[in-house]
Amino acid sequence: MINFALTKIKIQNLSKYYKIVSLPLIMIEQSILEITSDLSRANKIVIVPHKGPDGDAIGSCLALYHFLKEKGHSVQVIAPNDFPQFLKWLPGNEDILIYENKVEQCKKLIEEAEIVFTLDFNMLNRAGDMVDVLTASNASFIMIDHHPEPSDYANHTYSDSTMSSTCQMVYKFIHKLHGLKLITPEIATCLYTGIMTDTGSFKYRSTTSETHRVIADLIDKGADNAKIQNLIYDTFSESRMRLLGVALQNLKVNKELKTAYITLSQEELDKNNFRKGDTEGFVNYGLSLEGVVFAAIFIEHKAEGIIKISFRSKGTFSVNDFARAHFNGGGHLNAAGGKSDLSLENTEIKFNSIIHEYREQLLSL
């Protein structure tokens, strides 16, 4: 069932030489052998998700955390910043350290770590304020990630942009380490959650038959699918629901360019008791409009002095390219993010002017 032959893996020797290619099975086995040997020698392991961690980032980190703990390692998950309320029931979530809240303790753990796993991102700057301490670390880095165009910071890069989610990759990684028998209901729950949230509950194009086979196995291993769906999607607070109302009132549609976007100012967030994760999924409402192929949401973050942006698209319109080119971001073909240092109003003006350059592409869809 698991085919590693098509997986892109980067082998790096002593940080001096590396290449990214589609490797024959035997070389991937070699990388797994090296990782197995690294793991057998390492006691202290740190696992890091990207800044603004989502269900896939937290789910994959916690799944790997439980797995490595079972194998007898001393493991710590350190997130650059806090994660959404709707994930604060995941098994082990209370053990996660938030770097920006406990800088000194986290720095020490990273300095002492022998292995650092970085999950669900492939550019070190996605680790936010943790970049410097990660760069200075002597640990062996292992990246597991499904975003396109990985950068070169890790000693072992397991990168596959055909995967639905990092959680699906962690399942395969555990399989490769002959660990499927060690998957507990807690691990199954964490992996199920990440695959579910990154595939929009198994409806995005990235969902394959293999995704469903993995999901089936996770249910067999104790993931309570209906309960997880309920805990993630049906736990809106009243203020979050009202914030969604404001977002939908602010929706702007450019029918001609098949584009829709939402803005939310800091004032609107404050008025509705905004908590981390409250705006998750809002961008999809724009994309669910008939005829719309490109959607965005612009959210003001006064404290950081930025506008955080999410992009979504249908078909071949690459929001990864769009975010990289104009908004200092990236992501996947149909789901990406970025940021702007301009005011909310000027970011909106910039966006409205740029989309005209994409007229032909947008109209061809």
Ligand code: 5GP
């Ligand atoms: P979201 O819009 O849900 O925050 O993110 C969608 C996708 O884009 C995710 O895969 C996420 O990792 C990626 N992404 C979001 N924001 C950024 C960013 O600022 N930079 C990069 N490189 N990727 C981002």
Ligand code: MN
């Ligand atoms: Mn992901």
